[in-house]
Amino acid sequence: MTLSVDVKRLIGSMHLDVSFTVEAGETIAIVGPNGAGKSSLLRMIAGLSAADEGRITWNGADWDDASSGEFVPTEKRPVSYVFQDHALIPHLNVLDNVAFGVRASGGRRRVARERATHALSDVGSLELADRMPSELSGGESQTVAIARALATKPELMLFDEPFAALDAGARAQARRLFASMSNESLARILVTHDAVDALTLADRIVALESGSIVQVGTPSDVLATPRSHFVAEILGFNPLSGELHGDQLSIGAMNLTLGAHEVSDGPVIAIIRPRSVSLHRTRPEGSPRNVWNTAIAAVDRTSDRVRVQLGAPLHIAVEVTPAGFEALATGVGEELWASVKASEIAVHPA
Amino acid sequence: MSRRHRHDARTPIVILSLGIVAVAFFVLPLVALAIRVPWSSSFDALGNDATIEALGLSVATSLITTVLAVIFGVPLAWLLARSNMPGRQTIRGLCTLSMVLPPVVAGVALLASLGRRGVVGQILDDWFGVRLPFTMPAVIVAQLFVAMPFLVLTVESGFARSSTTVEEAARTLGATPWYVFLRVTIPATRPAIVAGAVLTWARALGEFGATITFAGNFPGATRTLPIATYLALETNVDDALLISMLMVVLSLVILVALRGRWVGAIGGAR
Numbered sequence: 191m192t193l194s195v196d197v198k199r200l201i202g203s204m205h206l207d208v209s210f211t212v213e214a215g216e217t218i219a220i221v222g223p224n225g226a227g228k229s230s231l232l233r234m235i236a237g238l239s240a241a242d243e244g245r246i247t248w249n250g251a252d253w254d255d256a257s258s259g260e261f262v263p264t265e266k267r268p269v270s271y272v273f274q275d276h277a278l279i280p281h282l283n284v285l286d287n288v289a290f291g292v293r294a295s296g297g298r299r300r301v302a303r304e305r306a307t308h309a310l311s312d313v314g315s316l317e318l319a320d321r322m323p324s325e326l327s328g329g330e331s332q333t334v335a336i337a338r339a340l341a342t343k344p345e346l347m348l349f350d351e352p353f354a355a356l357d358a359g360a361r362a363q364a365r366r367l368f369a370s371m372s373n374e375s376l377a378r379i380l381v382t383h384d385a386v387d388a389l390t391l392a393d394r395i396v397a398l399e400s401g402s403i404v405q406v407g408t409p410s411d412v413l414a415t416p417r418s419h420f421v422a423e424i425l426g427f428n429p430l431s432g433e434l435h436g437d438q439l440s441i442g443a444m445n446l447t448l449g450a451h452e453v454s455d456g457p458v459i460a461i462i463r464p465r466s467v468s469l470h471r472t473r474p475e476g477s478p479r480n481v482w483n484t485a486i487a488a489v490d491r492t493s494d495r496v497r498v499q500l501g502a503p504l505h506i507a508v509e510v511t512p513a514g515f516e517a518l519a520t521g522v523g524e525e526l527w528a529s530v531k532a533s534e535i536a537v538h539p540a
Numbered sequence: 541m542s543r544r545h546r547h548d549a550r551t552p553i554v555i556l557s558l559g560i561v562a563v564a565f566f567v568l569p570l571v572a573l574a575i576r577v578p579w580s581s582s583f584d585a586l587g588n589d590a591t592i593e594a595l596g597l598s599v600a601t602s603l604i605t606t607v608l609a610v611i612f613g614v615p616l617a618w619l620l621a622r623s624n625m626p627g628r629q630t631i632r633g634l635c636t637l638s639m640v641l642p643p644v645v646a647g648v649a650l651l652a653s654l655g656r657r658g659v660v661g662q663i664l665d666d667w668f669g670v671r672l673p674f675t676m677p678a679v680i681v682a683q684l685f686v687a688m689p690f691l692v693l694t695v696e697s698g699f700a701r702s703s704t705t706v707e708e709a710a711r712t713l714g715a716t717p718w719y720v721f722l723r724v725t726i727p728a729t730r731p732a733i734v735a736g737a738v739l740t741w742a743r744a745l746g747e748f749g750a751t752i753t754f755a756g757n758f759p760g761a762t763r764t765l766p767i768a769t770y771l772a773l774e775t776n777v778d779d780a781l782l783i784s785m786l787m788v789v790l791s792l793v794i795l796v797a798l799r800g801r802w803v804g805a806i807g808g809a810r
Contacts, residue, residue: 265711290723342713
């Protein structure tokens with residue numbers, strides 16, 4: 191089972207132009223900023239909209255071929271779609287929501303309810319069967335939406351930001367459920383803007399920006415060499431656009447010296463990991479290059495590391511330990527010195 | 541107690557007095573009607589064959605009108621709310637114009653189209669020998685023409701508010717567009733359909749101008765309750781008062797049965 195997507199579509203003023211494949215048993219994550227075309231892409235795969243150009247095939251059979259006009263309607267594709275707002279049918283109780291797919295494809299009510307009961311117990315939510323959608327919490331309604339999608343025995347499942355609308359507890363549970371339903375005969379596409387989801391749940395990551403794919407790779411590939419502003423940003427790195435001349439990188443008024451690299455001169459994206467920057471109260475000795483004077487723009491203590499946002503001339507985030515931050519004893523607005531080793535700056539052609 | 545007083549004190553006196561005048565304006569005619577109704581002879585008047593006939597005709601025609609309005613109005617509302625057909629605004633305007641038209645004008649327009657010498661009526665007569673005016677079906681046509689827009693507009697706003705995401709989810713679960721319409725869209729819009737049907741029914745029940753113009757005034761065939769009331773005013777005022785009271789009670793029953801429901805279905809989410 192292979193889904194092959196090679197489509198173009200004009201969305202507003204943006205040209206969506208993507209091509210990739212998904213195999214049975216595989217989970218791919220589509221990541222990118224809002225408006226990158228992620229949801230539009232899912233809708234085309236589901237058959238809720240059509241491609242302007244190109245084709246979508248499933249095991250070689252056309253689902254959507256713009257040149258021949260072949261278009262398999264949504265209900266004929268072995269696809270199920272889990273919407274961000276779950277889209278439960280408001281006037282049906284949970285059991286009948288889950289049974290809906292089997293009923294819609296001509297199954298008898300008794301058979302449909304049996305299948306629904308199985309699907310609900312598979313996701314561990316049989317006790318919700320008699321409730322109405324309006325009586326469910328966000329996490330419960332998400333679980334029901336997944337059970338409903340599973341009950342039709344799809345070969346391809348599409349998830350549009352499935353965890354975005356959930357609170358932290360429900361999100362962790364939904365992630366576990368998502369991870370547990372992976373199987374050999376099911377292909378899954380997960381649209382997300384959350385780096386953790388993409389890295390932990392997907393076999394491959396497709397990074398989309400302004401309608402184009404900027405990177406495809408395994409989570410470790412993407413971690414090692416993030417190729418776009420967005421990917422780097424969601425991974426918590428500091429993507430910086432700059433101009434490269436030999437080992438000199440200019441970013442606005444700032445000049446940094448790089449270590450050995452194989453990128454040719456011209457516009458580049460440089461990535462500085464937040465943990466590779468060190469902060470000092472006074473100008474550090476013995477490290478002549480890549481040292482600059484700056485001020486603290488913001489401090490975020492929500493995680494186990496303190497994330498310090500630096501002001502001009504280089505607006506980057508730096509992570510230090512709480513103890514390290516206390517030793518600096520500085521707050522917002524205070525001046526300090528920052529330094530980064532030449533070898534810690536990675537560059538990619540822009 | 542003191543809380544109520546403080547609340548009253550905050551209501552500007554101008555608003556309060558104008559509001560009371562408005563309430564009196566609505567309540568006074570109803571009270572007067574109830575006072576003048578000859579309750580003692582009510583059984584005689586209501587047992588009168590002509591009244592019974594008019595009542596039966598009104599109830600039958602208005603119910604048939606309501607059913608027809610739902611059958612044709614719901615699809616029209618869906619097209620107006622959901623399709624991309626060109627000229628939707630114009631079509632909506634044309635289809636709801638009769639709501640604001642003077643009913644007599646509606647009757648004249650119906651005569652011009654479906655009357656014996658009307659544009660379509662002539663063909664019906666020549667080809668099929670069908671003459672619509674001054675028959676019971678004509679009563680229904682007149683009622684449908686002026687009352688269906690209430691259903692169309694109410695249901696259209698219901699369709700516009702029901703979630704297209706839920707419908708798309710249903711499609712991805714294997715439902716055809718027709719199945720989605722029947723099993724997802726219609727149930728989700730049911731409050732609006734019920735409200736629209738009741739408004740249509742009430743409007744059809746009270747229809748006078750278009751009916752008397754297009755369908756005329758034949759006892760047993762086209763003399764509906766409102767027409768009977770109007771005629772009774774000239775011969776037997778007590779009968780007119782009684783039939784009027786009967787219709788007030790009917791309207792009140794509708795309003796109580798719906799309570800705030802139709803307001804909710806038209807005005808806001810429920």
